[in-house]
Amino acid sequence: MNIRTEIIAVGSELLLGQIVNSNAQFLSKQLAELGLNVYYHTVVGDNPGRLEQAIEIAQKRSNVIIFTGGLGPTKDDLTKETISKAVGKTLIFDQHALQSIEQYFSQTKRVMSENNKKQALVIDGSYILQNDYGMAPGMAFQVDEITYMLLPGPPSEMRPMFNKYGIEYFHEKLGLQDRLTSRVLRYFGIGESQLETDIQDLIDQQTNPTIAPLAADGEVTLRLTAKHKDEKVANKLLDEIENKINERVGVFFYGYEQTTIVNELKNLLMEKKKTIAAAESLTGGMFSEHITALEGAGIIFNGSVVGYTNDVKHSILQVDQHILETYGAVSEQCANEMAKQIRKLTGSDIGISFTGVAGPATQENKPVGTVFIGISLSDDYTKVYNLNLAGSRNGIRLKTVKYGCHYLVKLLNEIE
Numbered sequence: 307m308n309i310r311t312e313i314i315a316v317g318s319e320l321l322l323g324q325i326v327n328s329n330a331q332f333l334s335k336q337l338a339e340l341g342l343n344v345y346y347h348t349v350v351g352d353n354p355g356r357l358e359q360a361i362e363i364a365q366k367r368s369n370v371i372i373f374t375g376g377l378g379p380t381k382d383d384l385t386k387e388t389i390s391k392a393v394g395k396t397l398i399f400d401q402h403a404l405q406s407i408e409q410y411f412s413q414t415k416r417v418m419s420e421n422n423k424k425q426a427l428v429i430d431g432s433y434i435l436q437n438d439y440g441m442a443p444g445m446a447f448q449v450d451e452i453t454y455m456l457l458p459g460p461p462s463e464m465r466p467m468f469n470k471y472g473i474e475y476f477h478e479k480l481g482l483q484d485r486l487t488s489r490v491l492r493y494f495g496i497g498e499s500q501l502e503t504d505i506q507d508l509i510d511q512q513t514n515p516t517i518a519p520l521a522a523d524g525e526v527t528l529r530l531t532a533k534h535k536d537e538k539v540a541n542k543l544l545d546e547i548e549n550k551i552n553e554r555v556g557v558f559f560y561g562y563e564q565t566t567i568v569n570e571l572k573n574l575l576m577e578k579k580k581t582i583a584a585a586e587s588l589t590g591g592m593f594s595e596h597i598t599a600l601e602g603a604g605i606i607f608n609g610s611v612v613g614y615t616n617d618v619k620h621s622i623l624q625v626d627q628h629i630l631e632t633y634g635a636v637s638e639q640c641a642n643e644m645a646k647q648i649r650k651l652t653g654s655d656i657g658i659s660f661t662g663v664a665g666p667a668t669q670e671n672k673p674v675g676t677v678f679i680g681i682s683l684s685d686d687y688t689k690v691y692n693l694n695l696a697g698s699r700n701g702i703r704l705k706t707v708k709y710g711c712h713y714l715v716k717l718l719n720e721i722e
Contacts, residue, residue, distance in 0.1 A: 312368035375459030487540035645680030
């Protein structure tokens with residue numbers, strides 16, 4: 307059976323931009339893992355006429371329709387009423403839900419108004435999805451070979467309801483066998499187009515698993531997805547394709563799922579028992595901000611100096627005046643000295659420096675995007691990396707920070 311799933315989110319607050327439709331994102335991810343293909347996302351306001359139109363459209367193109375929102379006690383919560391009319395069914399009170407609502411008001415010593423009873427109404431013949439964290443129950447039913455599921459809008463109610471009861475319903479009613487298992491691979495230091503070129507034949511031949519590239523903030527991720535009823539078999543399929551990919555681009559691979567290059571750097575520093583300090587010019591403290599945002603940063607991060615002017619570079623970071631006058635602040639020589647001096651100044655194992663031109667204008671006759679990153683591991687080892695980056699001012703600064711983390715990760719992986 308070709309299952310075509312549609313998610314309809316109900317609520318004018320979504321259309322007004324007052325809240326983000328995180329329910330659709332959550333459901334899409336969960337449904338993908340069940341092997342259910344989501345073809346459409348629809349958002350409609352608290353208007354019965356427009357909701358009727360959305361239902362009519364969905365009925366023509368989808369055979370699983372999931373609704374979120376509009377199950378509450380107020381006048382504009384009309385999801386149940388509109389759907390029951392659309393499928394020719396009546397609303398009845400669910401006694402278990404009604405008792406739960408009455409018990410809640412009794413325990414909180416509040417008077418229950420008549421409209422609160424409305425939350426216990428369900429479509430006749432529905433399979434009831436119990437609400438363990440709120441009042442309005444969810445429900446699911448099938449009419450004319452279409453499966454409908456109604457879920458509450460608040461994520462704190464909807465998510466546990468779907469995970470505990472909704473998934474079980476789909477397994478039983480739709481006879482689901484295969485499930486999707488996904489893995490995200492993260493890469494830095496290679497562009498999306500180059501990575502795709504390097505693995506183009508694997509992308510062209512993909513069947514199971516599938517390979518989906520995605521670029522964001524100067525990084526590239528690959529989402530690998532395998533379909534199989536046995537998760538162990540699915541993971542073996544993922545292992546095989548991951549190995550093939552990383553035989554070609556593994557030098558740029560740094561982690562899985564939702565990790566970041568900064569988090570991987572922190573983990574490596576903790577594993578190697580190394581401390582670090584930063585001397586920042588064009589990044590203006592951005593490297594330090596990213597590191598200190600992570601839990602446990604105090605163990606590996608000693609501090610930083612934002613030496614934005616030449617006076618501070620000379621007086622605080624002790625960069626030789628001759629270097630600044632001869633080569634300039636945006637130079638390999640300046641980056642070298644900044645990295646050495648911050649390491650010595652803070653008594654750290656590693657010093658890293660950032661200097662360059664973020665824009666909008668040239669500096670010292672050097673074009674926007676010129677960047678130097680210095681890394682000092684000892685009195686005998688300091689290395690400077692020269693980059694030519696493109697993008698907005700803030701984009702160049704962010705890429706500079708990530709490149710600094712990338713180079714550090716590579717160096718630390720080489721240290722025993």
